Amino acid sequence: MRVLVVGGSGFLGSEVCRRGVRAGFSVVGTFHSGSVGVPGVAGRRLDVTDRAAVRALVAQVRPDTVVATPYRYDDWTVTADGAAHVALAAAEVGARLVHLSSDALHGGRPTPYADDDPPSPVNAYGAAKAAAETAVRALDPGAALVRTSLILGEGSKQIELCRDALAGRAVLFTDEFRCPIDVGDLADAVLELACSSYAGLLNVAGPDAVSRAELGLLVAGRFGLDPAGLKTTTAAAAGVVRPSDVRLDSARAAGLLRTRLRGVREILA
Template sequence: MVGCGCWWWAGAGARLVHLSSDALHGGRPEPYGDDEPPSPVHAYGAAKAAAETAVRAIDPSAVLVRTSLIVGEGSKQIQLCRDALAGRAVLFTDELRCPVDVTDLACAVLELATSSYAGPLNVAGPDAVSRAELGLLVARREGLDPGGMTTATGRSSGLVRPAQVRLDSSRAAGLLRTRLRGVVELLTG
């Protein structure tokens, strides 16, 4: 990252807001706080952890936004649910995440760009749901039959990924004007 000239924002007076992921955590039943160190269990999570380390080294005043599954009309996550409802994809029943609406995330990032906050900040929705539960919410919202949904467990698939990653976004909720809505509200409201 240092070799690519990515530090130009400092000279331009710009603020660095780095988008990271909940994938840098290893998974556990308790929610992860903002300041918890990464504990990745797969290559993608390790890459996200390394990126955060590089950003902190380059700009200690940067914001590290740790987010979760991004949902919204036309999003990859919603399309995956539609595909699973049609039997063309599989949704895991044992992987819990805290989906966030793309608009809420974008508004939060814009707020953070004009703030003085530095360091990691969890910016995710308050509802922890499995991908299969997300699929059921999409089915209900779109009037689709959930009977055709294909599910499995991450463990049975042989994939090495964290199962339960709940982000505690209470610090962000207190800091931001943007309300981080839960996926249940988003898809049933």
């Protein structure tokens, strides 16, 4: 199977590339600058905001599956328009599409979000992810859309943020809850979906909900860091407008996939 990983130089994208090669797939990964840097992966430079360039690359590669992971937190054209361009190009060549979405499109509530719950964004990034989903579903009804949460792994932004907070260089919120997932578990789930016919929305996140502050303490325990230096506050006190309590119910994914989605306490044990 030939797999095109759009955003192959990113944290998740590079892990999908590595595991795709390990599974025996022919993998092409895209990057905007630099390189993919994964042995066995053919790297291609791509600007996802350029619709003609996206269509030309996909037509040239002729992938069986496209895995779309690119985003830029503060850039609507990458997150929303880029997703639409990739979905259009994949549909034109009849490729299977797995689109990576986010729990950030929800606004937060005390009860978990089901797979099919509609978006309720409270900031621009969440709105861009919601718009991306709308475009993908309209252009390719057969696509799988994966809503995930904080992605963990050595070198991940989430782990580094926790390290910074433990060193007093950043702050973690006690009132912001997520369901973190290991990057390897997520990459395996994505590749499994790439080989399936599942269509529509699917929550793929860990089973444990923790606050960002709790995550910081777990990181301290995992890496032998002093938890006493952890800086915490609340999102409300910091004046930050972003989703608060966003727990994804991933029961459907757990029953559908062979990949076991581990909880954050097991990941950081």
